[in-house]
Amino acid sequence: MILVTGCAGFIGFHLSIKLLKKNIKVIGIDSLNDYYSKKLKLKRLSILKKNSNFYFSKIDLKNYYNLNSFLKKKKIDKIIHLAAQPGVRVSVKKPFNTLKQNINAFINILEIARSKKVKKFLYASSSSIYGETKIYPFNEDDKENEPISVYGSSKLTNEILSSSYARNFKIKCIGLRFFTVYGPLGRPDMAYYSFLDNLRKNKPITVFNKGLMKRDFTYIDDVVTGIINLMNLKLKENHLVLNIGKGKSDNLMDLVNLLQNNYNKKFKILYSKKIPIGDIKKTFSNTKKAKKFINWKPKVNLKEGIKKFVDWYKIHHGIK
Numbered sequence: 117m118i119l120v121t122g123c124a125g126f127i128g129f130h131l132s133i134k135l136l137k138k139n140i141k142v143i144g145i146d147s148l149n150d151y152y153s154k155k156l157k158l159k160r161l162s163i164l165k166k167n168s169n170f171y172f173s174k175i176d177l178k179n180y181y182n183l184n185s186f187l188k189k190k191k192i193d194k195i196i197h198l199a200a201q202p203g204v205r206v207s208v209k210k211p212f213n214t215l216k217q218n219i220n221a222f223i224n225i226l227e228i229a230r231s232k233k234v235k236k237f238l239y240a241s242s243s244s245i246y247g248e249t250k251i252y253p254f255n256e257d258d259k260e261n262e263p264i265s266v267y268g269s270s271k272l273t274n275e276i277l278s279s280s281y282a283r284n285f286k287i288k289c290i291g292l293r294f295f296t297v298y299g300p301l302g303r304p305d306m307a308y309y310s311f312l313d314n315l316r317k318n319k320p321i322t323v324f325n326k327g328l329m330k331r332d333f334t335y336i337d338d339v340v341t342g343i344i345n346l347m348n349l350k351l352k353e354n355h356l357v358l359n360i361g362k363g364k365s366d367n368l369m370d371l372v373n374l375l376q377n378n379y380n381k382k383f384k385i386l387y388s389k390k391i392p393i394g395d396i397k398k399t400f401s402n403t404k405k406a407k408k409f410i411n412w413k414p415k416v417n418l419k420e421g422i423k424k425f426v427d428w429y430k431i432h433h434g435i436k
């Protein structure tokens with residue numbers, strides 16, 4: 117039995133679907149919070165609930181008592197912990213909330229991993245831990261990086277705590293440093309999705325740093341394959357941290373062009389010189405370590421991935 121936290125979230129949903137397709141039993145936990153459209157979370161959940169191997173409980177991981185009571189009699193082999201408060205900008209606006217969600221909840225799930233003696237504990241980290249480095253591509257073993265947002269710091273704290281738990285309690289831990297994951301049923305707060313919402317509603321979009329931001333956009337199916345390969349990996353070390361990125365840094369304006377070409381409508385663009393507090397100008401992952409450990413090579417490029425996203429978006433909004 118695999119425990120997936122944040123199963124009604126974007127990555128948790130796609131991962132759970134894939135595990136269920138492989139006939140693996142999944143226990144899913146999610147608080148179904150209202151950070152973004154609850155309707156979308158419930159839609160994902162209703163798809164998961166169609167499978168009889170899926171067991172769901174609405175629990176807030178910050179409540180250790182509820183979490184522990186629910187899991188008390190359940191046998192869990194592995195935990196994939198994806199529940200968190202994502203988003204750099206919201207962490208600047210509401211740091212206390214991000215820290216409670218990403219640190220308090222994390223300690224509780226680590227304690228569950230310890231008490232259940234799970235075989236493996238995989239958890240979501242982020243490219244945000246790299247901060248504004250000048251060294252590209254981002255390398256896992258580079259110790260010079262410092263997060264520049266509360267969100268990035270919360271994820272780096274997760275890595276440090278996992279490292280201690282791995283060492284002290286011999287839990288095999290793997291930190292997954294995700295890079296701008298996108299795709300169907302994705303997150304409405306992220307640029308690729310909110311830009312398209314604005315296009316549909318005839319609203320302008322603002323591009324920061326005069327449109328010169330760059331991102332390592334990683335398609336959801338590639339991410340899920342990476343997670344599953346790591347879940348099955350025979351790990352010698354107690355703690356491993358890996359970039360789960362495409363290994364290519366695309367221009368934000370390439371994303372904008374692909375969205376408008378696939379949607380067949382032009383954006384009204386407002387260019388701002390500003391760089392929002394906490395935002396990194398460029399993300400770019402070194403994927404050598406992922407290749408070495410799991411022979412993982414992302415397959416979907418931005419052009420294909422955005423087409424799949426826009427196709428889904430049109431159906432979702434009843435657009436022909």
Ligand SMILES: NC(=O)c1ccc[n+]([C@@H]2O[C@H](COP(=O)([O-])OP(=O)(O)OC[C@H]3O[C@@H](n4cnc5c(N)ncnc54)[C@H](O)[C@@H]3O)[C@@H](O)[C@H]2O)c1
Binds near residue numbers: 121127176197242295
């Ligand atoms: N999507 C990306 O591009 C990206 C990039 C880097 C890191 N990450 C990390 O990957 C993970 C998954 O991201 P996502 O894009 O699927 O986000 P998401 O917001 O879609 O999913 C997270 C889910 O966790 C749930 N949740 C939050 N706090 C909870 C709590 N205390 N108890 C129970 N459930 C709770 C939310 O309701 C949500 O459904 C997160 O940890 C995120 O920080 C994502």
